[in-house]
Amino acid sequence: MEAVANEVQKTVREKRPFTLLTILKNRWFLYAVSMVFFFWLWDFVGERRILGSSLARPHEVLIQLADMVTNPLAGKSLFGHIWASTQRILIGFVIASVVAVPLGLLMALNPYINAVVKPVFDLLKPMPPIAWISISILWFGIGEASKVFIIIIGTFVPCLLNSYNGVRLIEPELYDVVRMLGGNRRQEIINVCFPASFPAIFAGLQISLSIAWTCVLAAELVSARSGLGFVIILGMNLARPALIVGGMVVIAVVAWLTTLLVTALEKLVCPWKREIEGM
Amino acid sequence: MSVKESGVVSQEKGQDGYKIVCERISKEFIQKGTQRVHVLEDISVAVRKNEFVVILGPGQSGKTTLLRIIAGLEIPTTGRVLLDGREVTGPGPDRGLVFQGYMLFPWKTVMGNVEIGPKLRGVPKKERREIAARYIKLVGLDGFENHYPHQLSGGMKQRVGIARAYVNSPEVMLLDEPFGQLDAQTRYYMEKETVRIWETERRTVIFVTNNIDEAIYLGDRIITLQGKLPGRMHAVYEVDLPRPREHTDMKFLELRHIITEASELTL
Numbered sequence: 001m002e003a004v005a006n007e008v009q010k011t012v013r014e015k016r017p018f019t020l021l022t023i024l025k026n027r028w029f030l031y032a033v034s035m036v037f038f039f040w041l042w043d044f045v046g047e048r049r050i051l052g053s054s055l056a057r058p059h060e061v062l063i064q065l066a067d068m069v070t071n072p073l074a075g076k077s078l079f080g081h082i083w084a085s086t087q088r089i090l091i092g093f094v095i096a097s098v099v100a101v102p103l104g105l106l107m108a109l110n111p112y113i114n115a116v117v118k119p120v121f122d123l124l125k126p127m128p129p130i131a132w133i134s135i136s137i138l139w140f141g142i143g144e145a146s147k148v149f150i151i152i153i154g155t156f157v158p159c160l161l162n163s164y165n166g167v168r169l170i171e172p173e174l175y176d177v178v179r180m181l182g183g184n185r186r187q188e189i190i191n192v193c194f195p196a197s198f199p200a201i202f203a204g205l206q207i208s209l210s211i212a213w214t215c216v217l218a219a220e221l222v223s224a225r226s227g228l229g230f231v232i233i234l235g236m237n238l239a240r241p242a243l244i245v246g247g248m249v250v251i252a253v254v255a256w257l258t259t260l261l262v263t264a265l266e267k268l269v270c271p272w273k274r275e276i277e278g279m
Numbered sequence: 280m281s282v283k284e285s286g287v288v289s290q291e292k293g294q295d296g297y298k299i300v301c302e303r304i305s306k307e308f309i310q311k312g313t314q315r316v317h318v319l320e321d322i323s324v325a326v327r328k329n330e331f332v333v334i335l336g337p338g339q340s341g342k343t344t345l346l347r348i349i350a351g352l353e354i355p356t357t358g359r360v361l362l363d364g365r366e367v368t369g370p371g372p373d374r375g376l377v378f379q380g381y382m383l384f385p386w387k388t389v390m391g392n393v394e395i396g397p398k399l400r401g402v403p404k405k406e407r408r409e410i411a412a413r414y415i416k417l418v419g420l421d422g423f424e425n426h427y428p429h430q431l432s433g434g435m436k437q438r439v440g441i442a443r444a445y446v447n448s449p450e451v452m453l454l455d456e457p458f459g460q461l462d463a464q465t466r467y468y469m470e471k472e473t474v475r476i477w478e479t480e481r482r483t484v485i486f487v488t489n490n491i492d493e494a495i496y497l498g499d500r501i502i503t504l505q506g507k508l509p510g511r512m513h514a515v516y517e518v519d520l521p522r523p524r525e526h527t528d529m530k531f532l533e534l535r536h537i538i539t540e541a542s543e544l545t546l
């Protein structure tokens with residue numbers, strides 16, 4: 001076995017003497033320096049009112065957020081608003097991906113479907129999703145439907161493009177492997193097409209998710225009675241900078257958490273990828 | 280050692296007793312709609328059962344195309360390929376192909392890659408695992424069943440490729456420059472392994488390479504192709520050196536000299 005495994009290697013960590021320089025060069029130490037500096041600068045600018053009274057200091061934001069947990073704002077607590085936005089994203093994102101991913105696969109696999117769908121898709125593709133807001137309010141009113149519609153419009157494109165390209169970019173010789181072993185077309189699709197396009201599909205889902213957050217915020221900024229975009233716009237109207245910045249912070253955190261969710265799903269479906277990244 | 284210059288196999292011999300017969304194969308590709316590329320011209324080869332034939336030619340001599348035609352992955356423009364007297368019309372599990380670029384499925388483990396053949400044929404899980412395990416052992420990868428391809432070195436990847444082709448028990452093994460991407464050391468070692476595996480599980484082998492040493496080390500017979508498109512047959516050499524062969528053996532070097540001299544004329 002040694003003969004085969006002669007390339008198996010182990011990384012041995014060298015113990016270096018502990019000096020001031022090793023602390024200064026330590027990665028985690030530098031991370032901490034970076035964070036402390038950022039918050040200090042933020043607090044400094046807020047305290048000295050360099051940007052007028054429009055920048056809330058970090059602790060003011062924290063107090064504001066803690067207050068929102070217990071005291072409802074416009075009928076909803078902080079978590080109520082988070083859920084309102086998240087719910088819109090989930091509905092829109094799920095509808096878009098359930099339709100767009102299989103459609104992209106079909107387009108890549110069937111030239112006729114591709115020839116019918118692609119021209120329309122190419123026509124609508126360059127349109128920024130936010131450009132649809134006004135017309136979607138006219139069509140669907142100011143309720144949930146118009147916001148979900150914007151999210152579907154925004155997430156449909158990257159979902160479809162990535163599953164389409166994921167299949168198109170598969171090394172053709174991988175199909176030959178299945179053909180040589182006696183597989184038919186259906187087996188080629190199941191054994192090569194699907195697994196080989198998973199990474200691209202998940203990349204599309206990740207992109208879609210961040211676009212979904214942009215879309216839902218834009219839609220909520222225009223017209224909404226709940227959601228994180230609504231919290232921000234309320235802060236602006238009431239001239240409460242802490243509310244605005246608080247809303248922004250919460251959006252960043254929630255968007256990050258939903259991204260983690262998709263990453264976790266990807267690791268579950270594509271276990272081989274995780275180890276490539278870990279190398 | 281007998282050397283037959285420009286010894287294109289004659290038709291009078293008949294096709295009986297030959298495992299694979301290529302009859303006057305030529306191939307033209309049409310590139311970008313209009314441009315024609317003439318890749319192979321009038322290739323006739325007959326391979327006996329359990330014979331190890333090496334097709335030797337420099338890059339761009341159409342040897343990969345020839346192998347893909349025998350595999351059934353490409354259709355010849357003229358001529359035909361006979362397997363046991365029956366015309367080849369497409370790829371099938373009676374021939375095993377080992378790819379130059381390994382072509383393993385990165386989403387499958389070594390076991391998953393090797394068992395794909397029987398899996399496609401609907402062999403039950405327990406049974407196909409047993410067959411796959413046998414061939415994983417044959418290529419010397421036992422203990423690595425649960426590794427993913429990216430965790431393996433180039434030589435180990437190609438071992439998986441060989442096991443995957445062997446697992447269907449094809450009558451003919453086709454190898455397309457299988458060690459072209461390996462370093463010289465690993466390459467020598469893999470050539471040795473190829474002979475060992477072939478001697479354990481005898482098959483008719485067609486091995487494509489651009490390496491003269493590799494050709495002489497492995498082949499019962501070497502067919503050289505001319506070094507410019509379209510690829511034409513140049514010469515056939517019988518190699519009757521006993522195995523295991525030595526790269527520094529006098530007869531080995533003599534034959535190497537003959538082939539080198541002859542092929543330089545055509546380069």
